[in-house]
Amino acid sequence: MQYLLEIGLEDMPAHVVTPSLRQLADKTAAFLKDQQLDFDDIKKYATPRRLALLIDGLAAKQADRAEDLRGPAKKIAQDADGNWSKAAIGFTRGQGMSVDDIEFKEVKGTEYVFLHKEVAGKGAAEILPGLVDVIKSLTFPTRMKWAQYDFEFIRPIHWIVSLLDDQVVPMQILDVQAGRETQGHRFLGHAVELQTANDYVKALRGQQVLVDPAERKAIITDQINAIASQNNWQVDLDKDLLEEVNNLVEFPTAFAGSFDAKYLDIPEIVLITSMKDNQRYFYARDQNGRMVNAFIGVRNGNGEHMDNVIAGNEKVLTARLEDAAFFYNEDQQHSITDYVARLSNVSFHDKLGSLADKMARVQTIASVLAKHFALDTQGTEDLQRAAGIYKFDLVTGMVGEFAELQGTMAAHYAQLAGENEAVVAALGEQYMPISAEGALPASEVGTLLAMADKLDTLMSFFSVDMIPSGSNDPYALRRQAYGIVRMLATHKQTLPLRQLQGELIKQLEEAGQTNGRDYRHNVDALDEFFQDRIKQLMQSNHVSHDVVDAVTATADPDVSAEISAAEVLTRAAKADEFKEHLEALTRVVRITSKNPATGDVDPQLFENDSEQQLHSAVEQLADFDGRTTAANFERLTALTPIINAYFDETMIMADDERVRDNRLRELNRLAQWITLFGDLTRVRK
Known part of the structure; x- marks a missing residue:
């Protein structure tokens, strides 16, 4: 049997279409599996106005x-x-x-x-109406209500098709009842009744709707390549733009337009932004790689009246480029110093002062990071220069008009002003990564500037109790903390974050840059916040949950150290003797966690050889810091027979208080080295 489910909507945002279709398919598959209703395959179809599934090989009923x-x-x-x-x-x-x-x-x-x-198994027709709950369970980044209803969805639902072979499977959402009628192209088609589920793709093709996203994407690609070939152009088929354009149309027709060659004097990035980000056009280059005054767009329709379509698109783009040219020329009438001076009057946040205040704090933070990263004299000077000007482009006309160019225009204008390459690169990298898995800064100065900026943002917002909760994170603090974690992991830089916070707060206080805010009272919360991001990174790298929990059970988050510990434990866990090692080490940890003790160990109080052997072994661990994490763990596991012999021959809780305390001090010394790897009691044996 075949079953067709189509949800007809008002036009969805392009970025929502693909993930929503995937979500609908996954939840439908889970529903059918839960209902023990077998099927062979689920075909996924979508356009801006519809999400649809065609289920092939659907069983007529559940198995008895x-x-x-x-x-x-x-x-x-x-x-x-x-x-x-x-x-x-x-x-x-x-x-x-x-x-x-x-x-x-x-x-x-x-x-x-x-x-x-x-x-007796239920029939498919009896089970499938339950898919209405699957539809209602779909989640979206934004939702809306309509009419008098409280129900929320990505866009208002206008029709539902629910066909099991040739029979309508009843279901209803609000006032919309499922039937067999679907809608063709908004301008080129009309409503059509489907006789069977299998008619879906063909029937809509006749109404100028190509419901298969892969087919549409292939057509768009072929059309753009044909236009490029005809004009001897090179066109970058950016996959994200292609995906977005594909989800904006139901019947694609590509076309080429042009603009006045004088606009080629504008920086390429501005041209590309105007075409790609603002208008969803593909830009073109000649065979020598030079940008040409042309673009390729994709129309949601056929090839009729294309001259009018091209003229309209050219007019819109020309208006954008005229604005860009004006702001670009106007911006160059002022120096970087002029723009930096204006930042004193621009608020970073009403609780956190101006952008000039933020840059001053970032300079202080950057100087601390430069020492931790052992930046040379020239690098430190470049970092300080970059940190002292890096937000200046926010008050330029270009960024005021094209906000997505922030950072990019700072780098471009800095280059025009004669700043050196390291400063220019850092300004262009200051916002990286701009998404959870986005590209990281390539330069060292850029990395430290981006890290300093993010550290200031996090510490400042936490200082005024603006801490993300639940899904609420309006200032993207999770992404910024995750960016810091990724940068530290990439550079394998040991940097205890609690210790760093203390040092940064001290420097900010001495510089008089706290403006009366208490940067200390949420230090614990920020440490935990960072630790959650470290867990996120490890889990994305498929580290087992028990190892993640173990290595992150520390009071002072250290990205590089924790990742190294996780790698060592993951490798060690594959060995046959790992269980024995783990039992010996965790026995020490469990005893000392309940019986903390500090002070020197007195060998005169030893009562057997195993005590002396353990003492000598612990003494030799004193050079832990000079070795790799793997080497240190190997040294600890080498103590397993010594630890086992110690426990076999020694009563820790001896009646003599002096002997008991001496033994506990010995075990606590050993536990200090073991807990450098986290809480090993959380690792599964």
Whole structure:
């Protein structure tokens, strides 16, 4: 059997279409699996106005199944005379059976009432209306209500098609009842009734709607390549732009337009932004790689009246380029110093001062990071220069008009002003990464500038109790913390974040840059916030949950150290002897966690050779800091036989208080080295 489900909507945002279709398919597959209704394949179709699934090879019904249902114990089901109790009668009645159907079976020495029940599978037509709950469960980045209803969805629902072969499967959402009528192209088609589910793709093709996203994308690609070939152009088929354009059209027709060559004097990035980000056009280059005054767009329709379409698109783009040219020329009438001076009057946040205040703090933070990263003299000077000007482009006309060019224009204008390459590169990298898995800064100065900027943002917002909760994160603090974590992980830089916070707060206070805010009272919260991001990074790299929990159970988050520990534990866990090592080390940790003790160990109080052997071994661990994480863990695991012998021959909680305390001090010294790897008690054996 075939089943078609189509949800007809007002036009969805392009970026929502693909993930929503994937979500609908995944949840539908889970629903069918849960309902034990077999199927062969789910074909996914979508346009801006519809999400649709065509399920092939759908079973006509669930498989029949037999169940053995256990009821009350025999002693409860019958009295001493063998009469059936209310419990037994109620149990059988609830299953649509009688006490005559009861049989007894023994389970772990006790007899219970059992019913053997043959359950006929439900038909597909009876199960599929439940998909209405799947539709209602879909989640979206933004939702809306309409009319008088409280129901929320990405866009108002206008029609639903629900066909099992040639029969309508009833379902209803609000006032929309499912049927067999779908809608063709908004301007080139009309409503059409589907006779069977299998008619879907062909019927809509006749109404100028190509419902298969892969087919549309292939057509767009072929059309653009044909235009490029005809004009001897090179066109970058950016995959994200292609995906977006594909989800903006139902019947694509590509076309080429042009603009005045004088606009080629504008920086390429501005041209590309105007075409790609603002108008969803593909830009073109000649065979030598030079940008040409042309673009390729994709129309949601056929090739009729294309001259008017091209003229309209050219007019819109020309207006954007004219604005860009004006702001570009106007911006160059002022120096970087002029723009920096204006930042004193621009608010970073009403609780956190101006952008000039932020840059001053970032300079202080950057100087601390430069020392931690052992930046040379020239690098430190470049970092300070970049940190002292890096937000200047926010008050330029170009960024005011094209906000997506922030950072990019800072780098471009800095280059025009004669700043050196390191400063220019850092200004262009200041916002990186701009998404959770986005590209990281390539330069060292750029990395430290981006890190300093993000550290200031996090510490400042936490200082005024603006901490993300639940899904609420309006200032993208999670992304910024994750960016810092990724940068530290990439550079393998050991940097205890609690220690760093303390140092940064001290420097900010000494510089008088806290403006009365208490940067200390949420230090613990920010540490935990960072630790959650470290966990996120490890989990994205498929580190097991128990290892993640173990290595992140530290008071002072250190990205590089924790990742190294996780890698070492993950490798070690594959060895046959890992369980024995883990048991020995965690035995030490468990005892000392309940019996902390500090101070020197007195060998004069030893009562057996195993104490001296353990003491000598612990003494040799003092150079831990000079070795790799792997080498240190190997040294710890090498102590397993010594630790086991110690516990076999030594009563830790001796009656003599002096002896007992001496032994606990020894074990606590060892535990300090073990806990450098986190809480090993959380690792599964």
